[in-house]
Amino acid sequence: DAKTTQPPSMDCAEGRAANLPCNHSTISGNEYVYWYRQIHSQGPQYIIHGLKNNETNEMASLIITEDRKSSTLILPHATLRDTAVYYCIVRASNYGGSQGNLIFGKGTKLSVKP
Amino acid sequence: NAGVTQTPKFRVLKTGQSMTLLCAQDMNHEYMYWYRQDPGMGLRLIHYSVGEGTTAKGEVPDGYNVSRLKKQNFLLGLESAAPSQTSVYFCASSYGQGMRLSYEQYFGPGTRLTVT
Numbered sequence: 307d308a309k310t311t312q313p314p315s316m317d318c319a320e321g322r323a324a325n326l327p328c329n330h331s332t333i334s335g336n337e338y339v340y341w342y343r344q345i346h347s348q349g350p351q352y353i354i355h356g357l358k359n360n361e362t363n364e365m366a367s368l369i370i371t372e373d374r375k376s377s378t379l380i381l382p383h384a385t386l387r388d389t390a391v392y393y394c395i396v397r398a399s400n401y402g403g404s405q406g407n408l409i410f411g412k413g414t415k416l417s418v419k420p
Numbered sequence: 421n422a423g424v425t426q427t428p429k430f431r432v433l434k435t436g437q438s439m440t441l442l443c444a445q446d447m448n449h450e451y452m453y454w455y456r457q458d459p460g461m462g463l464r465l466i467h468y469s470v471g472e473g474t475t476a477k478g479e480v481p482d483g484y485n486v487s488r489l490k491k492q493n494f495l496l497g498l499e500s501a502a503p504s505q506t507s508v509y510f511c512a513s514s515y516g517q518g519m520r521l522s523y524e525q526y527f528g529p530g531t532r533l534t535v536t
């Protein structure tokens with residue numbers, strides 16, 4: 307599985323867009339990019355995932371570069387409740403033989419400030 | 421939908437005591453997982469299940485047992501608790517069909533276990 311690199315921390319003003327980068331330069335063609343977040347003392351929360359096309363859902367947008375070596379998670383209007391650690395995870399879709407477990411790195415601690 | 425629920429939320433055990441953590445999901449997911457999270461460390465997979473009646477070992481299975489008698493429930497047992505098992509335990513579930521699974525996992529709120 308491809309290794310990911312994220313900045314350890316970022317700040318964002320409330321109401322502004324939060325753009326969280328992730329580098330995954332060794333990503334393989336069959337590997338997806340997943341984003342999760344963990345708010346303090348809570349369980350991890352799935353946000354979004356994608357393969358090569360940009361994706362959007364009610365929580366966020368995921369922009370993947372054309373060469374797929376990096377991606378950006380965008381929270382369009384950050385609120386104080388978005389303060390959390392955000393994890394970028396790269397995993398291949400599975401067709402047998404895998405445990406299916408998510409491997410969380412250190413992530414980016416996003417602090418949304420009033 | 422309640423999603424994934426875990427009971428209890430907190431527990432303190434003495435060394436050598438046993439307990440069972442219960443995880444329940446109402447999303448009809450095939451796959452279920454037990455993770456532990458220690459301070460400054462990421463999640464580590466303890467055991468997982470790809471369907472009712474099946475279980476398998478994860479990354480750190482020693483000292484734990486699991487059972488999946490019903491599709492919606494996944495139980496984690498500690499037969500003889502040790503201080504090294506002090507941790508936060510998370511259960512998760514995901515869609516899976518046959519051997520094809522999704523990494524879109526849904527987590528419970530966690531159980532905070534302290535072993536003294």
